[in-house]
Amino acid sequence: MKEPENRLTVAHEIPGRIRIRSSFLGDPFVDTGFLEGYLHAISGVEEVRLNKGASSIIIHFGGEPVTRLKIVAALENPPPEILSSQHDMSSPPDFTNVIRVGTGLVLTFFMPTPLKGMLSWLMAVPVLSKGVSTIFTSGIKVEVLDATAIGFTLLRRDYFAANSINLMLTFGEYLQQITEYRSNRLLRRLYRPDVEWVWVELAGVETRVRAEDVRIGDLVVCGPGELIPVDGDVMEGGASVNQSSITGESLPVDIRPGDQVVSGTVIEQGRLKIKAERVGAEATSARISRFIEKSLQDKSCIQTESAALADRLVPITFGLGVGILAVTRDFRTASSVLTVDYSCALKLVSPVAIKTGMNSAAHGGIIIKGAPALESVAKADTFIFDKTGTLTMGAPEVTDLVAFNASTEAEVLGLAAAAEAHYKHPVAKAVLKEAVSRDVSLPEAVECDFIVAHGVSAFVNSHQILVGNYHFIAEDERVDCSVAESTARRLRAEGKSLFYVAREGKLMGLMGLRDIVRPEAAKVLKQLKSKGVKRVIVLTGDHKETAQALARDLGIDEIYWELLPEDKAEIVRKLRDQGHFLAFVGDGVNDAPALITADVGISMPRGADLAKESAQVVLLNEDLRSIVFAREVSQKVMSVVKNNFHMTVGINSLILLLAVTGRVSPVVSAIMHNGSTIGMLGYAVYASSVKPATECSVRET
Structure with missing residues (x-):
């Protein structure tokens, strides 16, 4: 925009x-x-x-x-x-003006000179009036150059030249508008589902209602070929769902009761009854549409600088043309000079290249929220990962359970699960899953208190139960954990995270958990290095030994361990102050400050809503290779933008030189200038279209 x-x-x-x-x-x-x-x-x-x-x-x-x-x-x-931006969404630019000017040009060949002059001046009125208005309101801009060039040719009574230049300007403007329109439309169509009516089951009867009338908790019914209009849980049925518009995944996914679906995806086969959890503006497709609308308005630094340079060059071209006229009295040469400007290509080609790149990224399951974000991904020299949910799957499993002080494993697991049962964080889910698999009964827990990044405190049968990391249990609550030291060292050396369980201030047991490292993680970090990333840093709350084991396995340059949530943003801030250009990859609510503090934040698909809102780049599929693809697209687009700058300056300077020396007529000058701009628009669209080298999606089961 x-x-x-x-x-x-x-x-x-x-x-x-x-x-x-x-x-x-x-x-x-x-x-x-x-x-x-x-x-x-x-x-x-x-x-x-x-x-x-x-x-x-x-x-x-x-x-x-x-x-x-x-x-x-x-x-x-x-x-x-x-x-x-409604013209971008609803209808393409109007071709009527091109037809009007073109028809006028043809008619002048069959008219006597007086009528030819009247028609030519009449057709030039819009350009001339716009030029006059611009010089009084905005100074010397491109519109002034165009009006002056046509005005000079009309004063020379060279009506063919005047009408030809007018046609070139009108046709060139139309092509620029249609190119931008198509770029914007491609992006918007990806995430703007056109759903007007929805089937909802009310009192056992399927009823057709307007999409905006669907409410949270409604049972939405969708069949083959229909677009899913809400985010929610599948209650009944089964279907093959095409998720390519959201995740970029090429193959349909089998969906069954208990699975979650998101709006904007399409049922290819089958039928689903979905309990709506997010509707209207809060549904996935609507939120992504807002990201897209915002992204179309943002401009990168290089775009802003190019536009500023173009504006500075316009008065120089104008002065050169007027100066030539004053010295030589040659209206022809002055008109030729005034048909050349740097503004068109410098201002228009870069946005088209950037939007084409954003479209390529979106097809690969990546939402880049605007030109500044795309530019930042290309420039980042340091990538920082919050370990859990990014380099790892974010779904830890209990691998070891050790009881101490006359406790049993079942007793330790039962009390830990009872304390964690009220929460939905990954550790709680892992403990509850293990308790279910071992058929351990859970006593009732009351007065449960969750301490962020530390653990849980609860009361079972009037006894205080503590579950958490070493810092929380041993240092904050002063529980003696010496009996578990040798076991803890062994488990940490194996790369496992440890959680201690205590009752009434006495250690009962120790749980070892391991979060599975994503299979593509090591390769992705290596590929980022090959694309110009100088440092890869990981932040984790794990103990030193566990963190160092991960660093060895993945080839990480630097890792910070035993961190609290508030430490992450502070580390990012310090690294920025040292002059690094940072990209931060995270997924949790407590990652939001770091995502904002970094030069560019990247959120994983299962990340918290706050993380997605805070990030400038949102991945839509569970594959770290998407980050590599985002880097590849961004670098390609920035290369196109820089090449466009050099080509624009070079080509237009050559045309200007030919015009100043009288080698080309105003018509030829206009054709060369507009032709080069159109050619560079085509180059921008072609060169900025990037496809992922590998499938950047992992099927979720």
């Missing part, structure tokens, strides 16, 4: 009424409703009337000076949302 020009002129003013003129107010894509609501939000504003034809707006207010200042400030810095 382009940014609105913000240079204003107060055309007329009386107490309580002000009329403001600005070129952006005449933009056909200004969202009138948004603009009026934006200004009505200012206290004291009574009425707003927009006149797009005059590029002006009239605002009635209470007359207070402070309200006037707020109105002017609001219009000087309007948000990008004021320029509606």
